[in-house]
């Protein structure tokens with residue numbers, strides 16, 4: 001398995017609508033495994049393929065706590081089949097928007113259909129943090145970041161800080 005570099009905003013590859021996969025074959029399974037390893041190493045609780053520069057509708061997640069048994073979920077071509085009217089607000093973070101967090105409101109309960117790591121069609125219901133992380137990762141497949149749910153003032157402030165910190169890595173002060 002391999003650790004993959006995670007793209008940081010602003011990056012045009014994070015704004016692209018990802019393409020469906022035809023099926024989950026050995027190449028896709030290897031990519032999903034690399035994404036999971038990258039997510040655990042970051043550390044994070046979710047990761048979508050566009051975050052590692054891959055233009056495909058794939059995501060991995062695991063919201064199990066450190067003291068719990070790992071419970072990874074692998075999704076290809078996820079589709080929301082039902083959303084609750086009621087919203088829930090969570091403080092969100094993103095490995096592509098490092099060190100910034102903000103509250104985002106999303107449907108509290110969802111039903112999502114997807115193809116799993118064994119190329120089997122599945123549908124699950126989710127609520128709480130799991131529902132939030134699935135929706136956050138599915139946004140990545142549409143080229144949407146959690147900061148796109150904030151006011152343009154807050155979003156631009158965060159983007160300016162990210163540009164500045166990228167610059168300081170490229171041009172360290174002498």
Ligand code: K1U
Nearest residue numbers: 043044045046047092093094095096133136
């Ligand atoms: O970059 C990502 O998409 C992953 C992101 C997922 C997420 C977190 C919280 C709300 C919505 C979506 C992260 O994993 S950020 C890091 C994080 O939340 C975390 C890291 C280690 C332990 C617990 C949480």
Ligand code: ZN
Nearest residue numbers: 093094095096
């Ligand atoms: Zn994210």
